[in-house]
Structure formats: structure tokens, C-alpha cells
Amino acid sequence: MQFHLNGFQPGDPEIFDPAERVASQGAQGALPAEVDVLIVGCGPAGLNLAAQLSAFPDVKTCIVEQKPGRLLLGQADGIACRTMEMFQAYGFAEKVLKEACWINETTFWKPDDANSAQIVRSGRVQDVEDGLSEMPHVVLNQARVHDFFLDVMRRSASRLEPHYSRRLRDLTIDPAAPAGAHGVTVGFDRIDAAHEGQVETIRARYVIGCDGARSLVRKAIGRELQGDSANHAWGVMDVLAVTDFPDIRFKSLIQSARDGSLLVIPREGGYLVRLYVELAKLDVGERVAGRNITVDTLIEKAQRILAPHTLEVKEVAWWSVYEIGQRITDKFDDVPAAEVATRLPRVFIAGDACHTHSPKAGQGMNVSMQDTFNLGWKLAAVLGRRCAPELLHSYSAERQAIAQELIDFDREWAAILASAAKQGGADAAKTQDYFVRHGRYTAGTATRYRPSLLTGDDTFQQLASGFVIGKRFHSAPVIRLGDAKPVQLGHVVQADGRFRLFAFAGAEDPSAADSAIRRLCRFLAEDAASPVRRFTPAGADIDAAIDLRAVFQQGHRELALETMPELLKPRKGRYGLIDYEKMFCPDLKGGQDIFTMRGIDRTAGCLVIVRPDQYVADVMPLDDVRRLSAYFDGIMLAAV
Numbered sequence: 001m002q003f004h005l006n007g008f009q010p011g012d013p014e015i016f017d018p019a020e021r022v023a024s025q026g027a028q029g030a031l032p033a034e035v036d037v038l039i040v041g042c043g044p045a046g047l048n049l050a051a052q053l054s055a056f057p058d059v060k061t062c063i064v065e066q067k068p069g070r071l072l073l074g075q076a077d078g079i080a081c082r083t084m085e086m087f088q089a090y091g092f093a094e095k096v097l098k099e100a101c102w103i104n105e106t107t108f109w110k111p112d113d114a115n116s117a118q119i120v121r122s123g124r125v126q127d128v129e130d131g132l133s134e135m136p137h138v139v140l141n142q143a144r145v146h147d148f149f150l151d152v153m154r155r156s157a158s159r160l161e162p163h164y165s166r167r168l169r170d171l172t173i174d175p176a177a178p179a180g181a182h183g184v185t186v187g188f189d190r191i192d193a194a195h196e197g198q199v200e201t202i203r204a205r206y207v208i209g210c211d212g213a214r215s216l217v218r219k220a221i222g223r224e225l226q227g228d229s230a231n232h233a234w235g236v237m238d239v240l241a242v243t244d245f246p247d248i249r250f251k252s253l254i255q256s257a258r259d260g261s262l263l264v265i266p267r268e269g270g271y272l273v274r275l276y277v278e279l280a281k282l283d284v285g286e287r288v289a290g291r292n293i294t295v296d297t298l299i300e301k302a303q304r305i306l307a308p309h310t311l312e313v314k315e316v317a318w319w320s321v322y323e324i325g326q327r328i329t330d331k332f333d334d335v336p337a338a339e340v341a342t343r344l345p346r347v348f349i350a351g352d353a354c355h356t357h358s359p360k361a362g363q364g365m366n367v368s369m370q371d372t373f374n375l376g377w378k379l380a381a382v383l384g385r386r387c388a389p390e391l392l393h394s395y396s397a398e399r400q401a402i403a404q405e406l407i408d409f410d411r412e413w414a415a416i417l418a419s420a421a422k423q424g425g426a427d428a429a430k431t432q433d434y435f436v437r438h439g440r441y442t443a444g445t446a447t448r449y450r451p452s453l454l455t456g457d458d459t460f461q462q463l464a465s466g467f468v469i470g471k472r473f474h475s476a477p478v479i480r481l482g483d484a485k486p487v488q489l490g491h492v493v494q495a496d497g498r499f500r501l502f503a504f505a506g507a508e509d510p511s512a513a514d515s516a517i518r519r520l521c522r523f524l525a526e527d528a529a530s531p532v533r534r535f536t537p538a539g540a541d542i543d544a545a546i547d548l549r550a551v552f553q554q555g556h557r558e559l560a561l562e563t564m565p566e567l568l569k570p571r572k573g574r575y576g577l578i579d580y581e582k583m584f585c586p587d588l589k590g591g592q593d594i595f596t597m598r599g600i601d602r603t604a605g606c607l608v609i610v611r612p613d614q615y616v617a618d619v620m621p622l623d624d625v626r627r628l629s630a631y632f633d634g635i636m637l638a639a640v
Helices: 044-053 081-090 093-099 142-155 216-220 295-306 364-383 389-417 428-437 516-526 531-535 625-633
Strands: 034-040 061-064 105-111 119-126 166-173 184-190 199-209 226-243 251-255 261-266 272-281 311-328 347-349 477-480 486-488 499-504 546-551 583-586 606-610 616-620
Touching: 034 044, 034 184, 034 364, 044 061, 044 142, 044 364, 081 093, 081 142, 081 364, 093 142, 105 428, 119 428, 166 199, 166 216, 199 216, 199 364, 216 347, 226 295, 251 428, 261 295, 272 295, 295 311, 311 389, 347 389, 364 389, 389 428, 516 531, 516 546, 531 546, 531 625, 606 625, 616 625
Parallel strands: 034 061, 034 199, 105 251, 199 347, 499 546, 546 583
Antiparallel strands: 105 119, 166 184, 184 199, 226 272, 226 311, 251 261, 261 272, 477 486, 477 583, 499 606, 606 616
16 A cells, blocks of 8 residues: 655545545543543553543543644554554454555664675564464554544444643542542643633543653652663654665664664655664763754764665655653552552553653554553453452553563663674674564563463463463464354454453364363353353343353364354344354364464363453363352452
């Protein structure tokens, strides 16, 4: 899909009229007086949270932004494989895949041994290892990612729209307010011309600060970003240019002998390219703003690094300069560590509000969205009275540890990308080796939550070695039994707040009267201890809280759907229609047997619990109903 040929134009490239592409939208009128959830900031973290909560019309959500309208030109652009998996849960992954630039291979360049003033290609690697994800690593303007979230919100039952032109002025928490009450009061200044000077006040049960590195919400709860600056300045620019550099449409890491490093990121549309340009090393305490760096400075530096290749910049769509630094807060909510046992969180921070780093690893936007993907289903579960509010402590506990891992990785990666001030210049081989070894991290698939109330231990991990407890559910191809359609199993995990049970059958005939699958279904459907019975609201579909899916070892033509347990053919909706999409078989014709691919015990099979945010919560034997019940009893409230 090509666009930007005659100059950069923001918005949806499939809309012919440029004016319609950038039409500003937003909620009209004053802020509501009370809400369940108030989100401050319309960055990727805030919009991801709003999109998830918009699926719950019983949760009253408001999202507020200081800017006058939606973003048209974004800063971040890299979308990791793991993030694409998350986009699939919202239903817009295919749109991103169509519009984005796919990063297929990465090339490495170093000074020419024969003439160090020039660069030569030193290596070329596949960007994402085979089998890591069904999704590729892609690049797309952050503003377009915002657009997709806004579209999800607009089309939802909540019809959620942001309130623009509001600047936060104060936030207070009532310590005497009972749990679940509207205990947080937030004031906003209207800064749009028609209402400038007006003050609005809103009371919320929960507030989430997604308002960036200078977060006012973070300051209001007394948190601080702590860390060090690497004292390195970099410039970044999105350009339309003519060049004879042969790898301009590849992700390329270029290290020169004397002029520093350059990172080339091809952008969507076939012509646009992003250049990260290493600038001067800063003195201790010095800010990059004091250097008076211009866009011409960036262009000239990029031209020197690319020598002997030429670079003729025709248009600069966006540019900026920044300092590399890694900073993080000690906690991501308003509860002091010493008071976790006696106090519930009411205010949370996410994304750049609680962790900042360089853009070199391409993880800033990605990790920020994963923050709120973790938090959103928990807020919905607590507000819907499906889980106790103590569950909300797990957000800071899980995400702060992951962010610290990112900080540590980013510090090392940024140092490697910067030119080493040593004889012989940068070590291109070391750069390439580090890139390959840490590919799973940059793809976003290395995240692993530690054992906790939400994540089990590894007692039965050997039953499914490829579904690592605490890591994201690694999708694989299967054939749907009901209609023989090839699908990705992981794509059934939608952003709807439900837990999933994936029952992988053993080698026996699943239709047999006493098969393990049939016994599991009998327990879930009939036993008083069944989490499906205990936590499904009265009158709701049987899979409204916990969605059971079965995967058999036999080929789809070897099994008879009509002989399978009734729980795998549930009757749903007002007419009691049968859901035929609960059962799957291996893709034997395609040679992709999920049992082999994910190391599933063929004799015994297993049961895999998957959290609403697509992470594996536990693995256990099919007949260990006591462990199954104990997991859900520990986090969910009996339905009424």
C-alpha cells in the first residue's frame, strides 16, 4: 500500500479528501460530574485503556486530553509482534497489517576496512525469528494507532469519545471514602477559546494518569521518576528523500568511524523513512535544548554518516531532538509500599508517566500499551463485582517489574548503538550479535509475570512446555472442528475481560463416555465447585465469564461433532442458538500440529488457563479440578 508520494499527509490514506482525513472529533459539552474511571491523557496507554473499558457499558468511563484534538503526527512508530497480537484482540490487526511497513530484515553497516571514511554492509539478519509469533514486526505512525483505538471506542456500546482541551489543575484523594466510592476529585481548566478560564470538577472511583513523562497525576500522588541520563543527544526526523543508499527500505543500523551512528527505519507508504541520528555527547547536567540544534544539523550529520552514499532530503514531515535517559517510579499507584495490606489503590499511572527510556529498542509505545492492557480488565472486573478490589494491587506489582527490565535492557542497547569512544570505533559484530540474542525482547514476547495470585507456579509446566506460565499465550494454527476452517487459536482471546480455558485432550477418544475431556465438561457444567457455575452471572451465557475451548489430537475428519460434550456446543443468546466454534483439531494437512509445536503431553493432555490480557495463568492436568477451582476462588467473587 503506497502513499505519501507527493508529500506527507496525515490521517487515513484510503480517504481521498485530505480535509476529511484530519477532521477533528471529540466529546461535546461539559465533563460528567461522576464517573467510575477517569483517564487523563490520550496517548497510546490512555487510548488502549479507554478502548478496553468501552466494551463494558456498565462502566462509566471518561478520557480527558490537554491537546485540542486527536494526534495527527505521532512520535513513536515501531509496533512489536506482541502488540500486534494485542491489536488482534481488538479486531483491527488486519487494518494495521495492510497500512504499515513490515520490518522483514535488518542490515548492519560499519566503517570500510579499506577506507574508514566510508561505510560498508557488515551483516544482514532476519528481523524476527521463525515461529516467534504469527504476527510480524511493523512500523506505523503512532497517530494512526490512536485512530484505530478511537474507532473501537466510537463503535462500542459506550460510544466513548475523548474530551479535548482540558488541562489538569488539581487532584485530591479522600482517605475517608469507603472502598469503591467516588473518592478522587479532579479539577480541570478549559483551555479551548470558547470556554477558556472555565473550571470543571469531576469525581471518580479510579483515576489513571497516562499523561506522559511530565505527568501531573504522578506528581499529585507524590511519585517521582528516578534514574540517570546517559548524556547522549540524538535527533530524529521523518523525511521524504532521494538516496542511493541501497538499504533505505530496510531497518538498518549504521556505525561510522568518526560521525557516530544512524538508525534507518522505513516507514509506511513506501517512501517515508525515519532517521535516528546520533549527535554530540552532553556534559553532565547539560540539556540538549541549549545546543540550538536545527533540522539542517540532523540532515548534514546523516549525510556524513551515510558517505559515500548520498542523501537529498525533499521534505521533513517531523523532527525532534532528545536526550537518552532511563527513569522509573518505584510504584505505579498511590498506595505506599508499607500500606499495601491495609489500603486499596485509587490512582494509577501508566506509560511514560511511570517509565521513560530511549526509543532505540522500539518498546516505549509498546510497553505503555501493555501497561494498560494489564490494568483495563482488572478495573472492569472490580467495577463489575466479578473480582475483589484487592486485585488492583497486582497492576503495580506486575508492571513495575516489567518496566524495570525494559529500563535495564534499554540502557545496554542504547550504549551499544552509541559510538564507542575507543580506538577502532564501534564494534559492528557486537551490535549485530546483541540484536539477534535479544530479538525476543524487542519483539515484546519476553515478558514473564512472576508467580502470584494471578500466575501459577511451574508444578505442571512439563505438560505444555510451549505455553510458558506467566508469558503470553503463544498462538498456533488449528482447524476448527465445526466448519474445517484454518484459524489461529490465540485469536479467540478477545479484549472482552473473559478468562479462557484451553483443554488439550489426551490421546484417547474424546467422545468416549469416560474420556478426560468429558469428565472435565461434566465437572464444569454440573459440580457445585465448578468455577463456570460459581462465577457466571444468572441469566448470562455459559461462557460469559470463563470461556472453555477444546483442542483434540485427531484430525478434524476423524471426529463427529455430534458426539462431543454438550458444554462444547453451548446454547446461547435469546434463542438458545448453538455455538459451533469451541472445538479445534491440529492442522495436520499443513504439517503444523499444535501438540508438537507447543510441547503438549500427548498421553495426558492438559488444561491451560489464559488471563483476559492473553497471558498464561497456569497449566494443570485435565482432571485436577481442585487446582482449577482454587485458582478462580482466589481472585473471583461468586456471581449473583
